[in-house]
Amino acid sequence: MSRSAPTRPGPSGARVLDDPGKLDRRDPGDMLGEVAGAGDQVRIALRAAQAVPLVGPLPEVVVVAGMGGSGIAGDVLAALAFGTSAVPVLTTKGDRLPAFVGPGTLLVAVSYSGNTAETLSAVEQGLAAGARLVGVTSGGTLAELAAARGAPLVTIGGGRMPRAALWSLVVPVCSAAEAAGVLPPLTDQILAAAAVLDEEAAALGPGVETAANPAKQVALRLVGKLATVWGSGQLGAVAATRFRTQCNENAKVPVVSASLPEANHNDVMGIEGGLGPERELILLRDEPGEHDRDGRRIQAVLQALGVADPILRASGTGPDLARLARLTSFADFTSTYLGIARGVDPTPIRTLDEVKAALASEAGAPG
Numbered sequence: 001m002s003r004s005a006p007t008r009p010g011p012s013g014a015r016v017l018d019d020p021g022k023l024d025r026r027d028p029g030d031m032l033g034e035v036a037g038a039g040d041q042v043r044i045a046l047r048a049a050q051a052v053p054l055v056g057p058l059p060e061v062v063v064v065a066g067m068g069g070s071g072i073a074g075d076v077l078a079a080l081a082f083g084t085s086a087v088p089v090l091t092t093k094g095d096r097l098p099a100f101v102g103p104g105t106l107l108v109a110v111s112y113s114g115n116t117a118e119t120l121s122a123v124e125q126g127l128a129a130g131a132r133l134v135g136v137t138s139g140g141t142l143a144e145l146a147a148a149r150g151a152p153l154v155t156i157g158g159g160r161m162p163r164a165a166l167w168s169l170v171v172p173v174c175s176a177a178e179a180a181g182v183l184p185p186l187t188d189q190i191l192a193a194a195a196v197l198d199e200e201a202a203a204l205g206p207g208v209e210t211a212a213n214p215a216k217q218v219a220l221r222l223v224g225k226l227a228t229v230w231g232s233g234q235l236g237a238v239a240a241t242r243f244r245t246q247c248n249e250n251a252k253v254p255v256v257s258a259s260l261p262e263a264n265h266n267d268v269m270g271i272e273g274g275l276g277p278e279r280e281l282i283l284l285r286d287e288p289g290e291h292d293r294d295g296r297r298i299q300a301v302l303q304a305l306g307v308a309d310p311i312l313r314a315s316g317t318g319p320d321l322a323r324l325a326r327l328t329s330f331a332d333f334t335s336t337y338l339g340i341a342r343g344v345d346p347t348p349i350r351t352l353d354e355v356k357a358a359l360a361s362e363a364g365a366p367g
Contacts, residue, residue: 013220013341014210023206026340029347031250034164035332036201038325042194045156045171046187052154052172054179056132060104062089062182063097063131064173065122069162069249070110072242073136073169077108077177079234080320083289087182095121103130108176110169112162114140117359134176136169152176161347163249166242166328167197174321189319196322200329215330218311219337222280227253228271229282231327232260232298233289235320239327240284246335250346253338261297274306281307284327286315 016022023032062081064074074091081089092098095118101107107126111119114137123145127133135146138158146153154172156165171190177183202208204215227247231240237259244257258267275281283298302310313330315323339346 013223014216016341017206017213017216017219017337018209020206023340026343027336027346029161029345031161031164031336031339031346032206032333034160035329035336036205038167038329038332039194039197039201041165041167042171042190042197045168046175046190046194048156049154049172049175052152054134054152054154054176056106056152056180058181059087059106059132061100062087062106062108062177062180063101063126064089064091064108064110065097065119065126066091066110066169067093067116067118069164069166069245070112070116070119070169072166072238072245073110073173074108075238075241076170076324077173077183079238079324080174080183081177082234084184085177085182089177089182092122094118097122097125097129097131101126101129101131103132105129105131106134106176106180106182107131108134108136108173109142109146110136110173111140111142112138112156112158112160112165112169114138114142114144116142120145136172136176161249161349163246166332167193170321186321189321192319193321193325196318196325197329200326200333204329204333214313215333216337218282218334219341221311222247222253222334222338223341225278225280227255227280227282228267228275229255229257229284230260230263230267231257231284231286232294233286233315235289235315235324236260236284236286236327239286239315239324239331242328243282243284243331243335246331247338249349249352250332250335251339251342252344253342261291261294264297264301268301268305271305281305281310283310283312284315284331285312286323286327288315288317288323289320 078089133151135153156168210216229240229243231237240257244255247255
């Protein structure tokens with residue numbers, strides 16, 4: 001059963017998060033609505049993936065090319081494949097692909113907009129090397145490239161911020177790997193994940209008051225704090241990354257994230273002597289995916305650091321994607337509430353937009 005440690009929310013913050021009018025004014029892009037609709041997003045994405053002929057030969061290796069909110073779909077696939085696939089799966093987040101990419105490679109290119117410069121560069125390189133391409137996008141240049149090459153293309157609905165389209169991207173990426181024989185049949189656990197996301201939306205959504213809402217409680221506990229997030233197991237590690245990047249974009253705050261047990265070998269020294277009043281430790285645990293020793297490792301590090309009340313969220317039971325859904329839903333709701341509590345609009349990403357505009361202008365300048 002997933003749970004969070006007791007929190008100390010301030011009354012003024014709780015009044016903001018529990019007031020529908022204030023939520024609407026502080027979340028004009030309706031990021032909370034996007035998060036709450038993740039279950040339907042899964043079902044729609046599954047239908048889109050099933051409508052495309054993705055079946056192909058078993059590859060020698062699977063490479064997922066994607067950036068930011070799109071690229072995390074590759075991290076999810078790698079986590080699912082870790083314990084079941086005899087075929088290596090890795091994600092590349094940049095302009096280039098590994099030197100081994102060739103005719104035996106399944107290259108899954110994922111870009112929500114279809115115009116991500118780094119992903120398009122990687123696709124061009126992969127096609128030149130003879131890789132088999134599958135595209136996942138809402139349109140743009142990636143869709144044009146896939147069509148021109150006759151490559152399978154899963155077209156998903158547009159109009160969202162990429163980080164709000166996680167499950168629209170995860171389902172087709174994983175379905176492409178399933179169709180190539182890299183993963184076992186996924187339909188049942190995809191539908192289980194959709195059901196879990198519905199349950200989490202009912203438990204963590206804006207209509208549930210702070211006193212009964214762990215995501216709101218944790219968001220208020222994090223206001224003015226630097227969060228350190230550790231995830232256990234392959235799925236917990238992905239969820240920790242998701243928590244960090246969602247807080248970056250939704251709440252506009254820095255977060256430190258790492259996987260366990262690796263964090264026990266380095267990150268712990270960054271908080272030697274304890275957390276102090278300006279830091280919080282968050283544990284995202286996927287106990288079914290942990291090694292037998294991981295529980296003892298976690299207790300040992302908490303004792304060494306003198307941390308008595310970390311924020312804890314557990315993935316619970318069920319298939320892999322359902323457990324991941326519990327953790328990512330918590331990350332998505334918490335980060336959005338944190339932005340709202342801080343008085344920032346969760347949706348805009350002005351600095352990222354400025355960087356992209358500057359790079360686009362540079363690329364279009366005469367040489």
